[in-house]
Amino acid sequence: MATIPEVMSDTPTSDRNRIGGPTEPDQFLPDSDSAEQPEANAPARGYSEEQKYQIFNKEFMPHIDSMYNFAFRLTMDEDDANDLVQDTYLKAFRFISSFEQGTNAKAWLFRILKNSFINDYRKKSKEPAKVDYQDVETTYNSEDAESEHTVDLRAESVSDLIGDEVATALNSLPVDFRTVIILCDIEGFTYEEMAKILDIPIGTVRSRLHRARNLLKEKLRDYASSMGYKEENDE
Amino acid sequence: MQTPLPSSSGTKPEMKEHCSHRADCLKLIQLILDGEATEQQLARAKANLESCKPCIQMYQLEKEVKELLTKRIEKRCCPEQLVATIKTRILSFS
Secondary structure, three states, X not given: OOOOOOOOOOOOOOOOOOOOOOOOXXXXXXXXXXXXXXXXXXXXXXXXXXXXXXXXXXXXHHHHHHHHHHHHHHHOOHHHHHHHHHHHXXXXXXXXXXXXXXXXXXXXXXXXXXXXXXXXXXXXXXOOOOOOXXXXXXXXXXXXXXXXXXXXXXXXXXXXXXXXXXXXXXXXXXXXXXXXXXXXXXXXXOHHHHHHHHOOOHHHHHHHHHHHHHHHXXXXXXXXXXXXOOOOOOO | OOOOOOOOOOOOXXXXXXOOXXXXXXXXXXXXXXXXXXXXXXXXXXXXXXXXHHHHHHHHHHHHHXXXXXXXXXXXXXXXXXXXXXXXXXXXXX
């Protein structure tokens, strides 16, 4: 039932958001000093046990903070985020032979996490299942909302919002919309990477992101006006 | 954006108070801020962003919102305990 991630060999290896991971490298790499340097392009499924641990440590673990942040933003719950990250890393290790060394590990891991979330967590998540992406998308697709919809809001109105307010606005979005914003604006993935993580065409990434941002701006506008940030002179 | 925008033919382009393709301009602005616009799209937007008031305002808003998301939302770090648990469990695999 778990989706086995495919190798994403053509994704770039850019790693703009590399966050310092755990600081005990090779802690569980058996005989790390005697382990052979793996070839640059080791064929899939050909990893030795040592290589597996090395890939796990060097390519997977550095992303654990980003992964946790993603899991937390998806589940909005620390315990669920813990479980989701742990399951994802265990899966990643089990399916490590389908990861091609040197390719985009972060996107590969994010894809597993997102699939695990959909398959295992979404059903039991606290989020009301009714307000789902399909519904919202249908609503937005109808009445040509797509064509002329712009949110009336000024940059100055939102510039004083604090992180918690922005996070709350983000959290109030349906999960599919929240996801694209997290991937793009918080994690800095390209559209192409997002398309692979989410298994959707790039055009869908673009339009979903566009709609997600319109929704988010509506939420931010509500916040800004409730906080009295809205300037009175305009309009 | 399909309609060609009036190019700045002289020294100082006249400021447009109204934009008749806001929705398309907004999409283009987001592409630019996401670093996904082509050279062609960039050039087209550049002229526009010098002469169209509503587009300038949209650009500022989109930029501000993106910065709110990138800079103000707290980044949760993975708890040490979870890192340790994962490492232990991975070890038991072999």
